[in-house]
Amino acid sequence: MHITLQTFRLPKAGNTEAECEDASWPETGEEREAPRVLRAAVADGATETLFSGLWASLLTRAYSYAPSHAAFLNALPALRADWQQRIEANPLPWYAEEKARSGAFATLLGLTLKTGHARDVTYYECLAVGDSCLFHMRDAHLFRAFPLTRAADFNNSPYLLASHPLRNADLAEHLRSTAHRAVAGDTLLLLTDALAHWFLQAIEADPARPDPLRNVTTPDAFAQLVQQEREAHRLRNDDTTLLRLTLEAAIGTT
Amino acid sequence: MSDTNTPVTLYSAEISRANPSCFLFVIDQSGSMIDPLPNQGKSKAQGVADAINRLLQNLVIKCARSEGMRDYYHIGVIGYGNDIGPAFGGALAGRDLVPISELGNNPARVEERVKKVDDGAGGLLDQKVKFAVWFDAQGNGGTPMCAALTRAHEILSGFLAQHPGCFPPVVIHITDGESGDGNPTDIMNQIKALKSTDGNVLLYNLHLSANPNAISVTFPDSPAQLPDDYARVMFAGASVLTPFMQSVAREQGLHVTANSRGFVLNADLALIIQALEIGTRPSNLR
Numbered sequence: 001m002h003i004t005l006q007t008f009r010l011p012k013a014g015n016t017e018a019e020c021e022d023a024s025w026p027e028t029g030e031e032r033e034a035p036r037v038l039r040a041a042v043a044d045g046a047t048e049t050l051f052s053g054l055w056a057s058l059l060t061r062a063y064s065y066a067p068s069h070a071a072f073l074n075a076l077p078a079l080r081a082d083w084q085q086r087i088e089a090n091p092l093p094w095y096a097e098e099k100a101r102s103g104a105f106a107t108l109l110g111l112t113l114k115t116g117h118a119r120d121v122t123y124y125e126c127l128a129v130g131d132s133c134l135f136h137m138r139d140a141h142l143f144r145a146f147p148l149t150r151a152a153d154f155n156n157s158p159y160l161l162a163s164h165p166l167r168n169a170d171l172a173e174h175l176r177s178t179a180h181r182a183v184a185g186d187t188l189l190l191l192t193d194a195l196a197h198w199f200l201q202a203i204e205a206d207p208a209r210p211d212p213l214r215n216v217t218t219p220d221a222f223a224q225l226v227q228q229e230r231e232a233h234r235l236r237n238d239d240t241t242l243l244r245l246t247l248e249a250a251i252g253t254t
Numbered sequence: 255m256s257d258t259n260t261p262v263t264l265y266s267a268e269i270s271r272a273n274p275s276c277f278l279f280v281i282d283q284s285g286s287m288i289d290p291l292p293n294q295g296k297s298k299a300q301g302v303a304d305a306i307n308r309l310l311q312n313l314v315i316k317c318a319r320s321e322g323m324r325d326y327y328h329i330g331v332i333g334y335g336n337d338i339g340p341a342f343g344g345a346l347a348g349r350d351l352v353p354i355s356e357l358g359n360n361p362a363r364v365e366e367r368v369k370k371v372d373d374g375a376g377g378l379l380d381q382k383v384k385f386a387v388w389f390d391a392q393g394n395g396g397t398p399m400c401a402a403l404t405r406a407h408e409i410l411s412g413f414l415a416q417h418p419g420c421f422p423p424v425v426i427h428i429t430d431g432e433s434g435d436g437n438p439t440d441i442m443n444q445i446k447a448l449k450s451t452d453g454n455v456l457l458y459n460l461h462l463s464a465n466p467n468a469i470s471v472t473f474p475d476s477p478a479q480l481p482d483d484y485a486r487v488m489f490a491g492a493s494v495l496t497p498f499m500q501s502v503a504r505e506q507g508l509h510v511t512a513n514s515r516g517f518v519l520n521a522d523l524a525l526i527i528q529a530l531e532i533g534t535r536p537s538n539l540r
Contacts, residue, residue, distance in 0.1 A: 014270045019321065051320045094364045094384040095311075095318045101383070166374045237268060 001115050001122050001184060003032045004246040005040060008222035012047075013230060013237050021045030021053035021106075022192050022239040025060035034250050038113040039064040042132050042243050044192040046105040046160055050096060051087050055104035055163050058083055063110035069127045069177065072110065076161075076168075083163045103164030107132040109190050113182075113245070120184035120249045128176040130158045133196035136180065137187040140210040142203050147176040151200040154193060184249040189213065194238035198229060213242060264453035265496045267421040269326045275421040276328045276351065276413045277313060280406050281306055282429035283335035287393035289430075289464040291520065298462045299393035302428050305460055305522060306331065309426065311386050312527035314358040323355035330409055331388075334402035336395030342388070350409045361386035397434035403427070403441040410448050410455055422453045426523060428460045431484030442491030456496070458516035459488040460523050470521045473503055475513040485519055492517040499526070 006029040011020035024042045032038055041060040045052025058079050066072035087100055107130025115122045126134050128147040131154055136144040148154060159174040182188065189211075191199060202212040216222045222242065229235035269275050287299035294301070310329070317326050330351040333341030339348075345360045346352050365385045373379040410423050425445060448455040467481040473495060477486045492515040495503065503510045506525060516526075 014272050019319070047319075050318060053320065093322075093359070094361075094386060095314045095323065095358050096320075098311075098384050099315045099318045101381075166372060169374070 001034055001119060002248045002250050003035065003038060003113070004244075004248070005030050005032070006217075006242075006244045006246075008216065008219055008242045008244075010223055010226050010240045012239050013227070015239075019053075020239045021047060021056060022241040023053065023056035023060045023106075024190075024241055024243045025064040034115060034119070035113070036115060038115075038245075039066075039110065040190065040243055040245065041108060041110040042190045042192055042241050043109070043161075044107040044130070044132055044239065044241070047239075049102060049105045050099045051083065051163075052104040052106050054086060055083055055161075056106040056108075059106055059108045059161060060110075063108065063127070069110070069112075069125065072127070073175075077165070080163050080165060103162050103167060105160035105162050105167070106130070107158065107193070108161050109134060111188065111190060111245070122182050122247065123179065124182055124188065125179045126177060129161045129171070129174055131193040131196065133191050133193070133199075134178075135189040135191065135196075135199060136182065137189065137211050138183075138185070140187075140214055142211075143186070144178075144180060145200065146178045148196065148200070151197055151204055154197045158193075182247055184247055186247045187211070188245040188247070190241075190243040190245075192239065192241040194236040195226075195240045195242060198235040201234070213244070216242065265422065265498060267419060267450070267452035269421045271325050273420055274326055274328055274353075274417065276330070276410070276417075276423035278351075278406055278409060278423060278425045279306055279309070279329075279331045280402055280425065280427040280429075281331060281333050281341060281389075282397065282399070283333045283341070283392040283394070284397035284432075284434070285335070285394050286397060286430055286432050287335075287391075287462075291462060291464060292466050292468060294520075297391060297393065298430050298464060299391040301462045301520075303389045303391045305428050305462075306389050307385075307387050308522070308524060309527060310357065310388055312524055314354060314386070316527060317354050318358070323358045325353040325355050327354045328352065328413065329354050329357050332402050332405055332409070333392070334398050335393065338398055338402045338405055351413060357388075358386075361388050362390075363387050397432055399429065399433035399438050400435045400441050403438055403445060407441065407445050407448070410445065414448060414450055414455075418450055419452065420450045422450050423448075423455050424526070425455060425457045426460060426526070427457065427488075428462065429488070430462050430464065431459075431488045433487075437487065439487060439491055446491075446493055453496075454493070456493045456516060457491065458523060458526060459492045459518075460521075461485055461488045461517065461519045463520055468520055471517075471519040472508055472521045473510050473514040474517065475511045475515070480519065489515055489517045 007024045041063040043056035043059045045056035109132035110127045112125045134146045162168045328351040331341045367385045368380050369383045370378040371381045465481040477489045495514045
């Protein structure tokens with residue numbers, strides 16, 4: 001299996017790139033030939049909490065280096081300590097000190113692809129907390145959606161991964177996971193919530209419609225689409241991330 | 255490109271640094287405020303100071319971001335008693351409206367207080383927290399409420415002229431309701447008639463009553479439980495809660511109806527700040 005990874009990210013209109021609180025791993029595009037295991041993740045830091053972009057970034061990186069979902073979850077205490085240490089590195093004004101006490105919050109959507117002996121088949125496992133979504137596309141149409149499947153499933157207060165352990169005392173009840181088979185020709189899209197909501201709305205409006213993101217192949221095309229849909233009030237003005245994995249038959253196979 | 259099918263929904267404008275909104279507080283600092291609040295062990299003046307400091311602290315924290323503060327709001331505080339005018343002291347003295355970052359960076363002082371917090375094992379821990387103070391209790395002079403609300407009207411008119419598409423400004427009036435310069439009903443109605451393209455100005459009245467029959471009331475839909483005419487005038491002058499505020503109040507377990515008003519009696523208004531919609535709020539953050 002030949003896998004192409006592409007990442008596209010655009011901050012909320014009116015915000016700078018540095019203020020974007022979405023994160024992805026890998027952070028930039030790359031190509032992999034027949035990887036035995038490949039991990040990728042997106043996370044969306046909650047704007048209502050402080051240093052959530054940092055938290056989102058720590059989560060995506062940790063997911064991608066963890067050998068299993070269980071190992072990732074076991075690493076959360078160390079990640080929380082890392083986050084705390086980083087924000088305490090510099091003195092904070094009183095309001096930041098008070099707000100940071102509540103901790104940071106972020107979604108996480110992690111994807112692990114495992115390739116077996118068959119060169120054009122792969123298996124994936126996905127772990128989700130919150131409303132970042134995976135869309136598994138086949139023949140350019142939506143084949144599976146996870147963890148949310150309908151535009152109406154989104155709301156403004158999802159349960160999120162927290163940098164404060166007390167805020168995640170009931171995390172087990174909110175973890176979602178899934179596993180499926182994917183084949184050469186499929187595309188896996190990892191989207192943060194605003195774009196995921198827009199994507200499902202577009203498909204619900206016209207179920208025969210092919211992948212609404214299929215023409216997004218460059219950062220400029222991504223920015224143009226996002227800006228156009230924001231202006232038309234079809235896409236909520238929010239940090240927006242797309243991570244795409246394109247699965248193709250490995251070179252030498254048919 | 256615009257979507258002509260999108261319905262025009264009021265109170266839906268995005269609050270951003272490019273299109274900020276406004277919070278204007280009008281606080282009663284008159285002589286009658288030195289009377290005690292029933293069963294609370296403090297004066298009405300102390301009640302005003304506690305309410306305004308807590309609301310400002312909540313607003314500042316709401317606008318804090320990793321890199322500093324974002325000026326989503328311009329804030330003003332008009333005091334009335336001996337004088338009518340901007341009530342800020344120190345570096346902000348004399349200014350009608352200031353960007354919220356200036357407010358956050360210029361409290362009169364920051365106190366350290368001890369708060370009981372959950373220790374995660376069924377017990378409570380003492381935690382030191384920062385509490386910013388902008389105003390101390392104050393009470394002297396008459397009660398020129400109508401003149402103060404007229405001043406508020408002028409300030410809001412100026413803000414709306416500069417920001418015609420803003421999320422509608424919110425006025426929070428904290429008083430015992432005992433106006434010394436006439437019935438404030440007309441000027442309250444004039445304030446509520448001001449509007450941006452996103453809707454009318456919202457007027458919330460926080461009424462502090464020394465009446466021994468006053469019970470704590472939050473967002474009533476009728477004046478039936480109110481103890482006197484002062485409270486009834488403040489109830490009638492307050493805006494009806496927006497549908498969004500109604501839904502937030504219900505989420506907090508309050509009984510509200512489509513006729514509930516932005517009026518509280520001897521209760522707090524922190525919910526109004528909590529309900530401000532700037533971004534995603536995690537469900538596991540309360």
